[in-house]
Amino acid sequence: MTYQEWFREDRLPHIYCTGCGNGTVINCTLMAVDEMGWKKEDTAFISGIGCSSRAPGYIVTDSLHTTHGRALAFATGVKLGNPDLHVVVFTGDGDLAAIGGNHFIHACRRNIDLTVVCMNNQIYGMTGGQGSPTTPMGALSTTTPYGSAEPAFDLCELAMAAGANYVSRWTSYHVKELTRAVLTGMQTPGLSFIEALVQCPTNYGRRNKFKQVLDQVEFMRSHTVLIQKLKRMEEQGEKFPDPVIPVGEFVRRNRPALGVKV
Numbered sequence: 001m002t003y004q005e006w007f008r009e010d011r012l013p014h015i016y017c018t019g020c021g022n023g024t025v026i027n028c029t030l031m032a033v034d035e036m037g038w039k040k041e042d043t044a045f046i047s048g049i050g051c052s053s054r055a056p057g058y059i060v061t062d063s064l065h066t067t068h069g070r071a072l073a074f075a076t077g078v079k080l081g082n083p084d085l086h087v088v089v090f091t092g093d094g095d096l097a098a099i100g101g102n103h104f105i106h107a108c109r110r111n112i113d114l115t116v117v118c119m120n121n122q123i124y125g126m127t128g129g130q131g132s133p134t135t136p137m138g139a140l141s142t143t144t145p146y147g148s149a150e151p152a153f154d155l156c157e158l159a160m161a162a163g164a165n166y167v168s169r170w171t172s173y174h175v176k177e178l179t180r181a182v183l184t185g186m187q188t189p190g191l192s193f194i195e196a197l198v199q200c201p202t203n204y205g206r207r208n209k210f211k212q213v214l215d216q217v218e219f220m221r222s223h224t225v226l227i228q229k230l231k232r233m234e235e236q237g238e239k240f241p242d243p244v245i246p247v248g249e250f251v252r253r254n255r256p257a258l259g260v261k262v
């Protein structure tokens with residue numbers, strides 16, 4: 001089987017804007033699913049509300065497109081109700097960290113056996129570009145017309161501190177690394193959190209000096225540094241990109257988890 005067989009062609013055309021990074025993340029996730037050899041009948045995709053949360057609609061398995069911020073609450077029910085299912089959550093930065101922030105930290109604390117893929121476009125994409133908890137300081141959005149004055153959440157640090165067993169960050173530029181990270185997350189019992197930074201040309205890029213789609217992709221390429229390398233650079237006083245986006249595996253561990261079949 002190839003990963004393309006997981007797509008639902010009857011739902012095309014999709015809603016994503018030209019140049020959106022979400023499709024890349026869906027591809028990477030389905031390539032990881034294919035690599036896992038999961039069966040469609042044993043796999044469920046759960047999401048909240050947002051552009052990112054539309055992803056399960058394009059996949060052939062059973063899925064739940066739930067309410068804004070509540071993907072993890074529904075996914076908890078699905079997984080604990082039927083631990084035999086492989087449960088993958090697609091969410092966005094607003095869905096996960098704003099309205100759904102409390103579900104996020106408690107799902108990580110409980111370490112529920114889920115794979116959570118967050119498409120972080122650093123904005124509320126679907127509703128026209130309001131600022132989110134991951135909008136960088138100084139960035140323009142419809143609700144931060146003079147530049148965001150708030151520090152942003154680091155979703156990976158948050159997931160790690162709250163207790164998730166596996167945490168990793170990549171971007172839509174890093175297709176191979178992202179696929180491998182999702183795969184490792186699927187292989188790790190407990191909550192696996194994979195953050196995928198994505199370009200949003202319509203609602204983030206055009207307001208923030210990324211005139212072309214590839215300008216934002218190039219920014220992600222040139223501002224990412226592997227976490228371990230970054231630590232070394234800091235210790236040795238070496239210069240690194242500003243702002244810097246640490247990528248790679250933040251943690252892989254074996255805390256007690258919920259929903260793992262013993």
Ligand SMILES: Cc1ncc(C[n+]2csc(CCOP(=O)(O)OP(=O)(O)O)c2C)c(N)n1
Pocket residue numbers: 049050051052053068091092093094095096119121123124125126127132
């Ligand atoms: C309870 C509730 N509040 C607000 C909304 C409106 N709303 C829909 S999507 C969204 C933001 C989505 O942002 P994000 O999760 O980052 O997803 P994106 O569209 O950027 O992928 C909001 C506020 C809603 N649907 N339900």
Ligand SMILES: [Mg+2]
Pocket residue numbers: 050092093094119120121122123124125132
């Ligand atoms: Mg978003």
